[in-house]
Amino acid sequence: MLQDKIKQFTEEIKGFAPTSAVDVENFRLKFLVAKGIVKGLFEEFKTVSTEEKRTLGKVLNEFKLLAEKTYSDAQAQFAQTKKSLQREEGDLTLPGEGFQLGSRHPLSLVRKEIVEIFKKLGFIVAEGPEIEDDWHNFSALNFPPEHPARDMQDTFFVEKKDGNDIALRTHTSSVQVRLMEMGKPPFRAIMPGRVYRNEAISARAHCFFHQVEGLYVDENVSFADLKQTLFHFVQELYGEGTKVRFRPSYFPFTEPSAEMDISCTICKGEGCQLCKNSGWVEILGCGMVDPNVLENCGIDSKKYSGFAFGMGIERITNLKYEIRDLRLFSENDVRFLSQFETELV
Template sequence: MLQDKIKQYTQEIEQFAPSSAADVEAFRLKFLVSKGIVKSLFEEFKTVSTEEKRVLGKVLNEFKQLAEDKFQGAQAEFQQASNGLERKEGDLTLPGEGMELGSRHPLSLVRKEIVDIFKKLGFVVSEGPEIEDDWHNFSALNFPPEHPARDMQDTFFIKKQDGNDIALRTHTSSVQVRMMEMGKPPFRAIMPGRVYRNEAISARAHCFFHQVEGLYVDENVSFADLKQTLFHFVQELYGEGTKVRFRPSYFPFTEPSAEMDISCTICKGAGCNLCKGSGWVEILGCGMVDPNVLENCNIDSKKYSGFAFGMGIERVTNLKYEIKDLRLFSENDTRFLSQFETEII
């Protein structure tokens, strides 16, 4: 009978005392493989009467658990012995197990450094959601529907909700809109965060990256304030003597707009592959906040003015640490990450 077999094999398992790893393997082959005893008993269980199933079901499951526990315990014992890990319980003279220290990610290092620089200038940190609606991501920033400037940013759209496009944010400028909508000037803040764009992944681009944007709105803010703020930032981050230049550009949410270049940190202006022989590398875009943006956020553009800027942390980090492939930042290669500052635990 099935019940007698279970009792017989249970006694055999309880008395099992292996003397080698080979004995453990033999036990596994006898009891636990697909053609082993446990499997065969379950097959036999299917043929017994309903009344017997009620009694033997629990007994059979306990038998299976007993066999598995016996095997796992014996296996762990011999594996420990083979690895030379057997230790006397309570022997405090044995050396401790070393704890390997991790390292901070280069993007985290540079982000912290950027934040610290601007905090000294009175900027606070503001954050917002990574999933945004059309108003905060585009329309409030002077991107009207069908405006060609929307094509400048390939967007990951998620769905439509109440006639409004919901998407992964393409820039942290949406945080600026939320801050201006919810408060009153003056504003002096930076917005670090992750953003998303539908781009082909390569050494120079990725479908997600990190930005730090800044906003300063008050009475009588001028372009001279913008230039001096960013010049100070560059000197702090890259060192004194780093040259800066501004080139006219276009962004829907600022007017006038500019792109800021710094002298190449790799070749010191002599010309290299990174700067394409020009001696200059662009690190951010900036400009005076367009009056339409202020009005969209219920701020009187005749009384207040402001400037805004935005930079990719990956680009800044590339220049600071001379990293040539942007994909390294997200590949979790410990050989790459271990080159940077060690985190103190």
């Protein structure tokens, strides 16, 4: 009977006690939507007799008003609760506070670019420990004990272990030794990493800095291969038209040895503080791997030859971004770092 249904649902509505906004929404879906109970009772009302319509019409309208008011009151109740929470905890519907995206460090940007250039030439990336023993840091690289060439690198010694000096590595050439000891030629690898030397800190020097060294060992490797590899690297990094020159030099682990200069990217060859008014800036040392180094690593120097080179990433970055003081790289000044490429995650 329609009257019994109205009575049943009226009692249910009067007992409605929502505890969340979800309960309120469920009430609306049950009673007030197009296919809800209220609409259904009105459809059923059309089928009753005329006498019953006179009696039930008023009751049914009161039932509809009760359902609508119950929903409206419950909705208002939870809206008020939400406003109270917003006053206590802040407006939860507002968007969150924005935050500034970080930037890639310029040294990381240049390191990545250098790696990518040499990867295209078939070089792999090799890494090694920053705390190194005497053999890998000096002796295997043709630095005998008491050799005056050791004075070229003022070293941070850590301890002496089993008669062997343990120090912070002064160059990433130690990774070359480890690479050659562990495998057999051919080798074609670059070794990026941090190195340490006990030097006075200035605009041009620091007690720690970053290097990328390279090694290529195979049969019939020549100095011409070295020159062409480095010339290609410079053109890729600084652009076509960058001038290059090689000057004879000395390194214990290469023979012959050379230093490579490029035309100053800051003053365009006219002379400035960075290039000491010469128009040229030295960016790396290089040379043919000394046969003694190959033999120390168990490689037949009569069959194999190779070249090696090493550069400071700070110096490369100075020239690329026209930064005149390398101390900026380690001072963590956000004003300086924010000028570089943003890292998007």
